[in-house]
Amino acid sequence: DNISQSIHICKSECSRFFKKYMNITLFEFIAQYRIEKSINYLINTDYSIIEIANLVGYNDSNYYAKVFHKIKGCSPKQYRHNVHSGDSRHT
Numbered sequence: 001d002n003i004s005q006s007i008h009i010c011k012s013e014c015s016r017f018f019k020k021y022m023n024i025t026l027f028e029f030i031a032q033y034r035i036e037k038s039i040n041y042l043i044n045t046d047y048s049i050i051e052i053a054n055l056v057g058y059n060d061s062n063y064y065a066k067v068f069h070k071i072k073g074c075s076p077k078q079y080r081h082n083v084h085s086g087d088s089r090h091t
Contacts, residue, residue: 034058035071042080049076 003026004014018026034056041052053064068076081087 031067032071035068038064038068038076039079042076043083052076 001011004011007014009017015026018024018029022029024032038052038056041047041055045052047055049065050061053059053061056064058064058067065075065077068074068079072079074082
């Protein structure tokens with residue numbers, strides 16, 4: 001809503017333009033952005049997964065974990081463990 005309002009076009013038109021020029025839906029882009037943003041918290045803080053989910057805009061930590069797994073191929077907990085143990089398979 002905020003994006004379409006700021007550029008003065010309807011939501012559906014905004015979504016169509018975004019998909020056409022970015023080759024990804026706006027929803028997928030935002031999900032990827034949130035997950036990438038969460039990685040900094042996973043690596044550099046001791047925040048819980050619930051806290052990190054909330055910090056990046058997910059009210060449901062289970063849904064955050066599901067989206068994270070879909071994008072990164074592992075859970076946020078496993079990603080954090082892999083980074084801290086030196087395993088770079090999921091970084």
